[in-house]
Amino acid sequence: MRRVELAKKVLSENARLAAELRERFHQNGVLCLNLVSSPGSGKTSLLEQTLARLPQKSRVAVLTGDLQTENDAIRLSHFGFPVKQITTGGTCHLDAGMIDHHLADWDLADLDVLFIENVGNLVCPSSYDLGEEAKIVLLSVTEGEDKPLKYPSIFFKSEVAIITKMDLLPYVPFDMEKLIENANTVHPGIQILKVSCATGEGLNAWLDWIEMRREKVSPSRAVAIT
Amino acid sequence: MRRVELAKKVLSENARLAAELRERFHQNGVLCLNLVSSPGSGKTSLLEQTLARLPQKSRVAVLTGDLQTENDAIRLSHFGFPVKQITTGGTCHLDAGMIDHHLADWDLADLDVLFIENVGNLVCPSSYDLGEEAKIVLLSVTEGEDKPLKYPSIFFKSEVAIITKMDLLPYVPFDMEKLIENANTVHPGIQILKVSCATGEGLNAWLDWIEMRREKVSPSRAVAIT
Numbered sequence: 001m002r003r004v005e006l007a008k009k010v011l012s013e014n015a016r017l018a019a020e021l022r023e024r025f026h027q028n029g030v031l032c033l034n035l036v037s038s039p040g041s042g043k044t045s046l047l048e049q050t051l052a053r054l055p056q057k058s059r060v061a062v063l064t065g066d067l068q069t070e071n072d073a074i075r076l077s078h079f080g081f082p083v084k085q086i087t088t089g090g091t092c093h094l095d096a097g098m099i100d101h102h103l104a105d106w107d108l109a110d111l112d113v114l115f116i117e118n119v120g121n122l123v124c125p126s127s128y129d130l131g132e133e134a135k136i137v138l139l140s141v142t143e144g145e146d147k148p149l150k151y152p153s154i155f156f157k158s159e160v161a162i163i164t165k166m167d168l169l170p171y172v173p174f175d176m177e178k179l180i181e182n183a184n185t186v187h188p189g190i191q192i193l194k195v196s197c198a199t200g201e202g203l204n205a206w207l208d209w210i211e212m213r214r215e216k217v218s219p220s221r222a223v224a225i226t
Numbered sequence: 227m228r229r230v231e232l233a234k235k236v237l238s239e240n241a242r243l244a245a246e247l248r249e250r251f252h253q254n255g256v257l258c259l260n261l262v263s264s265p266g267s268g269k270t271s272l273l274e275q276t277l278a279r280l281p282q283k284s285r286v287a288v289l290t291g292d293l294q295t296e297n298d299a300i301r302l303s304h305f306g307f308p309v310k311q312i313t314t315g316g317t318c319h320l321d322a323g324m325i326d327h328h329l330a331d332w333d334l335a336d337l338d339v340l341f342i343e344n345v346g347n348l349v350c351p352s353s354y355d356l357g358e359e360a361k362i363v364l365l366s367v368t369e370g371e372d373k374p375l376k377y378p379s380i381f382f383k384s385e386v387a388i389i390t391k392m393d394l395l396p397y398v399p400f401d402m403e404k405l406i407e408n409a410n411t412v413h414p415g416i417q418i419l420k421v422s423c424a425t426g427e428g429l430n431a432w433l434d435w436i437e438m439r440r441e442k443v444s445p446s447r448a449v450a451i452t
Binding site for chain 1: 232264265266292293294295297316318345346347348349350366368369370372373375376377378379391393394397398
């Protein structure tokens, strides 16, 4: 019982801090997106392709989480936008305190979009609100169409499911209709985008979605990201 | 600090129970293998192909973990061996207590090999000893050769790394030499097996490894599993 009470306390402290972050994002008109997936589903690749397509004037930044390495920040730093690595030292998820800490020397008034790349884990990150406007779950076609049923929490909490590695579809037994059915069973109406970072398929639709969502957060802002 | 102390207490209670399980496995000459990977790397597929190749007389059983569904136990029950689902209800890993509980009505004296399929998660299961003889980490070629460096704990603790979905190698930018280098950086001498459940590649080597390992645990037992 002590364990349950303590877990509740940790999560309620996280929720309090996440609410503060969300308020700061809103005040500054920042669209904050929290990307969650299994290891190797392509979060970093999607962010690389996203940053590569944004005009240099875009006011975009990335916080990227990992257990140990700084590899993802190195990969993402080539595009000229601010990028910071959050190394969790083994912790299986990002939490609101880590986001708050790593934002300390950035001025949110300078940003339109903040991407957060969570630790590769389809389970634990779904329990930790980071103050984001929306969670985005990524699932590659090689992982199987059953995953929304097996990992329902993250699919329930995500506004969009991005199906990645569409270029591998001809080579794997992935049933797209069943995936759409499974995702809608867990989260009726969830938006599904299909992308391939290898061929570029679906990336424009993803950028359009970001822009649509950014306009909702800050309708009066003149400078679009795309 | 209270959180750290409590986490230590939970882990030390788990370690105590895992030591008891390990002793029971040894007394009964049972080879217990704990399979860990990301969601969708192919743990269930590997077990399906393994069970399909075993003689019906083999004394083999499976405990399979999942957050919510019984899908994996249903898939694995077609081969005539005892299979039990452990549904964690959202918990991100199996622990020794769950194993102990689900073994209650099986007689270990009837078994030579017990496969445990952990929850799909490359992070948290590495912290929980289940009393297994060996951890086995699976990584599919679609996940990328950088994963041993990014998720070092599970690669450090696993006796074997099984590289799955080898049939997809021609279609993905996976550098096998680099993977071997990365895995050996984290765990010098780790055994690496390459398999494809689609083509059957490497499955005999995996079965040979199981038999070699089973003989070590119970050298006097006459009935081999293969």
